Amino acid sequence: MVDQADALVFFGATGDLAYKKIFPSLQSMIRHGRLNMPVIGVARQGWNLDQFKARAKASLDEHGGGADPALLNKLFSLLKYVDGDYRNAETFQSLRQALNGAKHPMHYLAIPPSMFATVGEGLAKSQCNIGARIIVEKPFGRSLDSARTLNSTLSKYFPEEAIFRIDHYLGKEPVQSLLYSRFANAVLEPLWNRNYVASVQITMAENIGVQGRGSFYEEAGAIRDVLQNHIMQLVACLAMEPPAGEGEPIRDERAKALTLVRTLSPEDVVRGQFAGYRDEKGVAGDSTVETFAAARLWIDSWRWAGVPFYIRVGKCLPVSCTEIVVDFKKPPQHVFREASIGRSNHLRFRVSPEVILAMGVRVKKIGEALEGTSVELIAQRHPHDEMEPYERLLLDAAGGKADFFAREDQVEEAWRIVDPILGNATPVHSYTPGTWGPAEAQSLLADGVIWRDPRDEGVNPDA
Numbered sequence: 528m529v530d531q532a533d534a535l536v537f538f539g540a541t542g543d544l545a546y547k548k549i550f551p552s553l554q555s556m557i558r559h560g561r562l563n564m565p566v567i568g569v570a571r572q573g574w575n576l577d578q579f580k581a582r583a584k585a586s587l588d589e590h591g592g593g594a595d596p597a598l599l600n601k602l603f604s605l606l607k608y609v610d611g612d613y614r615n616a617e618t619f620q621s622l623r624q625a626l627n628g629a630k631h632p633m634h635y636l637a638i639p640p641s642m643f644a645t646v647g648e649g650l651a652k653s654q655c656n657i658g659a660r661i662i663v664e665k666p667f668g669r670s671l672d673s674a675r676t677l678n679s680t681l682s683k684y685f686p687e688e689a690i691f692r693i694d695h696y697l698g699k700e701p702v703q704s705l706l707y708s709r710f711a712n713a714v715l716e717p718l719w720n721r722n723y724v725a726s727v728q729i730t731m732a733e734n735i736g737v738q739g740r741g742s743f744y745e746e747a748g749a750i751r752d753v754l755q756n757h758i759m760q761l762v763a764c765l766a767m768e769p770p771a772g773e774g775e776p777i778r779d780e781r782a783k784a785l786t787l788v789r790t791l792s793p794e795d796v797v798r799g800q801f802a803g804y805r806d807e808k809g810v811a812g813d814s815t816v817e818t819f820a821a822a823r824l825w826i827d828s829w830r831w832a833g834v835p836f837y838i839r840v841g842k843c844l845p846v847s848c849t850e851i852v853v854d855f856k857k858p859p860q861h862v863f864r865e866a867s868i869g870r871s872n873h874l875r876f877r878v879s880p881e882v883i884l885a886m887g888v889r890v891k892k893i894g895e896a897l898e899g900t901s902v903e904l905i906a907q908r909h910p911h912d913e914m915e916p917y918e919r920l921l922l923d924a925a926g927g928k929a930d931f932f933a934r935e936d937q938v939e940e941a942w943r944i945v946d947p948i949l950g951n952a953t954p955v956h957s958y959t960p961g962t963w964g965p966a967e968a969q970s971l972l973a974d975g976v977i978w979r980d981p982r983d984e985g986v987n988p989d990a
């Protein structure tokens with residue numbers, strides 16, 4: 528029986544992540560009747576509780592769809608605030624008092640990774656780590672080496688089963704739905720391999736730029752920002768073997784899938800930068816940081832040998848959409864005289880902005896000729912995710928459910944895959960904002976394959 532958390536502590540309580548994501552999730556949890564534990568914000572801002580409450584209200588007004596008075600009152604009744612430097616023992620003594628004997632506090636580190644060691648040590652010295660869980664945010668390291676260092680730092684103060692590494696993509700409804708559909712339908716399993724799948728495409732497109740986060744982005748780039756984490760989680764969910772059940776077996780299989788992904792080499796990657804990026808605030812005039820990356824991944828397993836996984840991520844692309852398309856092989860013979868046999872069969876999982884699960888098939892056009900057209904059977908279509916990923920994940924962590932959190936070995940495997948192509952291992956090509964990135968990305972695709980445009984909704988082009 529796993530213990531339910533009885534206090535939520537968040538470090539970095541006056542910061543950006545808390546403002547944009549944590550307070551809105553707390554309001555939502557209260558709306559759903561799921562938050563009854565004290566919530567303690569910790570920061571070094573020189574604030575008092577009233578100022579902290581004002582920040583919570585402003586966050587809900589701006590990012591939580593407006594502060595609901597009843598929900599806000601309830602949130603205020605749960606909020607406590609500890610002000611202090613993370614390097615001072617007194618800060619942690621005050622936290623211990625605020626915890627008021629809580630047996631299973633959950634400490635959320637919404638702070639830069641460079642502070643993890645300091646806070647971990649403070650929690651341990653004040654014994655606030657006993658019986659506790661810790662939640663950490665991406666970026667989890669900047670490279671394989673730094674991720675290993677971070678993992679060993681955290682493991683000094685918390686056992687692995689108490690460490691919850693957030694990747695909000697794993698908290699998204701359609702990602703969980705992808706996992707569910709794969710293993711709740713026996714009919715998919717015979718098709719889910721190199722015998723039937725021709726290729727897999729994953730597009731994570733954003734039509735926004737870096738939105739004032741230029742200095743953050745200069746340190747990250749698209750590969751570190753989303754490919755190493757969000758995309759690798761999607762690859763793991765697509766490629767993994769059937770788990771023996773919920774819980775740790777799901778994490779075992781996701782991690783195992785990544786161990787089989789071949790380390791990327793420069794010829795499998797094309798990097799791009801949108802024209803105008805270098806004029807953003809906080810960006811170097813000669814920056815070579817990528818705002819776009821396309822990659823071709825290979826998985827060296829019996830199931831996936833020879834099946835390319837084509838990935839495209841980027842900012843300032845024509846549309847904001849994350850979508851996975853699994854393309855099946857074409858029929859081995861042209862039976863009908865029609866000019867084109869159209870698109871192959873496919874499965875399409877739209878992760879955002881809507882939730883869509885669809886299967887592409889050919890059907891005969893009504894009429895005399897034996898000619899067809901491509902259509903989709905929509906199994907599921909929902910305008911948006913009903914629950915914010917952060918709410919789902921905080922509730923899971925509070926209940927000790929780690930299925931949708933990244934484990935140490937998985938994070939390190941994901942870094943191992945991208946490590947050799949970080950930085951300037953490959954040239955960066957300029958592209959015009961509002962286009963699909965540099966033309967060079969086409970060179971990654973096999974003959975006859977095109978990058979799918981999510982605006983085609985899976986049915987066009989008929990090629």
Ligand code: BG6
Binds near residue numbers: 733752753849879
């Ligand atoms: C974050 C990245 O992890 O994911 C951002 O740091 C990106 O750059 C965001 O915009 C995308 O998340 P979502 O949920 O909007 O697809």
